[in-house]
Amino acid sequence: MMNTMRIKEILQAGEIDNTLQALYGAEALEEQRKRYLAAVVAFEETFGEGREAEIYSAPGRTEVGGNHTDHQHGNVLAASITADAIAVASPRTDDMIRVLSEGYPMIEISLSTGEPVPEEEGTTAALIRGVAAGLKQKDLRVGGMDAYVTSDVLGGSGLSSSAAFETLVGDILWGMFNEAELDAVEIAKIGQYAENVYFGKPCGLMDQMACSVGALCQIDFLDPENPVIRKVELDLDRMGYSLCITDTKGSHADLTADYAAVPAEMKAAAAVFGKEYLRDVPKEELMSGLGRVREACGDRAALRALHFVEENGRAVAEAEAIKKGDLAGFLQVFRASAKSSFCYLQNVYTNHDVTHQNVSIALAVSDMVLGDDGAARVHGGGFAGTIQAFVRKDAVERYRAAMDGLFGEGACHVMGIRPVGGVRVI
Numbered sequence: 001m002m003n004t005m006r007i008k009e010i011l012q013a014g015e016i017d018n019t020l021q022a023l024y025g026a027e028a029l030e031e032q033r034k035r036y037l038a039a040v041v042a043f044e045e046t047f048g049e050g051r052e053a054e055i056y057s058a059p060g061r062t063e064v065g066g067n068h069t070d071h072q073h074g075n076v077l078a079a080s081i082t083a084d085a086i087a088v089a090s091p092r093t094d095d096m097i098r099v100l101s102e103g104y105p106m107i108e109i110s111l112s113t114g115e116p117v118p119e120e121e122g123t124t125a126a127l128i129r130g131v132a133a134g135l136k137q138k139d140l141r142v143g144g145m146d147a148y149v150t151s152d153v154l155g156g157s158g159l160s161s162s163a164a165f166e167t168l169v170g171d172i173l174w175g176m177f178n179e180a181e182l183d184a185v186e187i188a189k190i191g192q193y194a195e196n197v198y199f200g201k202p203c204g205l206m207d208q209m210a211c212s213v214g215a216l217c218q219i220d221f222l223d224p225e226n227p228v229i230r231k232v233e234l235d236l237d238r239m240g241y242s243l244c245i246t247d248t249k250g251s252h253a254d255l256t257a258d259y260a261a262v263p264a265e266m267k268a269a270a271a272v273f274g275k276e277y278l279r280d281v282p283k284e285e286l287m288s289g290l291g292r293v294r295e296a297c298g299d300r301a302a303l304r305a306l307h308f309v310e311e312n313g314r315a316v317a318e319a320e321a322i323k324k325g326d327l328a329g330f331l332q333v334f335r336a337s338a339k340s341s342f343c344y345l346q347n348v349y350t351n352h353d354v355t356h357q358n359v360s361i362a363l364a365v366s367d368m369v370l371g372d373d374g375a376a377r378v379h380g381g382g383f384a385g386t387i388q389a390f391v392r393k394d395a396v397e398r399y400r401a402a403m404d405g406l407f408g409e410g411a412c413h414v415m416g417i418r419p420v421g422g423v424r425v426i
Helices: 004-012 017-024 026-047 124-137 161-177 184-199 206-213 256-271 283-288 290-297 299-323 327-345 358-373 393-407
Strands: 052-065 075-091 096-101 107-110 145-151 216-220 228-231 241-247 375-378 386-392 412-415
Touching: 004 026, 004 052, 017 026, 017 075, 026 052, 026 075, 026 096, 026 145, 052 161, 052 206, 052 299, 052 327, 052 386, 075 161, 075 206, 075 299, 075 412, 096 124, 107 124, 124 161, 124 184, 145 161, 161 184, 161 206, 184 206, 206 216, 216 299, 241 393, 256 290, 256 299, 283 290, 283 299, 290 299, 299 327, 327 358, 327 375, 358 375, 358 386, 358 393, 386 393, 393 412
Parallel strands: 096 145
Antiparallel strands: 052 075, 075 145, 075 216, 096 107, 216 228, 241 386, 241 412, 375 386
């Protein structure tokens, strides 16, 4: 560990330029060097100069395949992206954790209270406390720290800003107070625990795994305690495509019930067959017993169950197509996922407000602009937020203009797939 003065010298001298290029790409090097320097200066202004410190980075994630499959122990295809959260962090001698995130008030918690605090539910403080508690449960050391955080992972955009933050805090507390190397899978599980138990959101494990593990990965959650991770090489530049994420600026207010209904209805459908999760219900058994599902759970639950049994295989098929270099095959499966999410999973807009359908409009215009040369689908949890599109490089500016014209300047973001997940940079 070195003091902040030395860290600034290293950044200014370009001593970690290779690391920054690996994380963000050569074209973003100068911008990221300035960003890191600014973060160190902001840390010093907040917590004092000359502190011993480290810098950590945790990326956002994009879900490429497997829409709402992870919570049913299914397969997903997910990738870390070049947008990330970074933290300049320094240990303390007491049990206080103080975190200042750019643009937000200071958060202060004491590690003397390890149990969930009801008043903190749904807050960033709950995530910090939950991650610390999760580390302690694994017999890892945890101590107080001061941290300045800045993030370009859009909050509420489906890029998993909360999972990136959980990964970031987990990396800091693990790396700063323990000699063992960072364990990306364990850090992901701790992040999910914090979000489920302390924050109060019943999420699956995909977001945290993608942020923590990094790169493009096919993840099989058949056994969530021991997920099987297979990294998949995807060179979009070589294929002549870009990954575009568009923030449709839809409101996430009052959508908690919509999100919660998806896993609840899928589990209700599984229960008809005496199972807890749909992964344990064979497709043939679901099809033959679909009438029973309709009678017991309703038609929407039946449709969502049908989505799962097909989508679970699509994530694997997409990974196999990419491995073979079969871009046309990948896009074909990707389009099938888009259709299934819209028609059967039904997470493109909320039934409580049919007059606002930002995601539906974005998908319709994407289909018209991209034609057969690209594809777009709802991204992440759905109902509001973002869409994801694979766009030919020669069509990116035309596509960006169409999306920005609908949702405002800067709505469409061209992303890269990052080769690693959460890391200690310095």
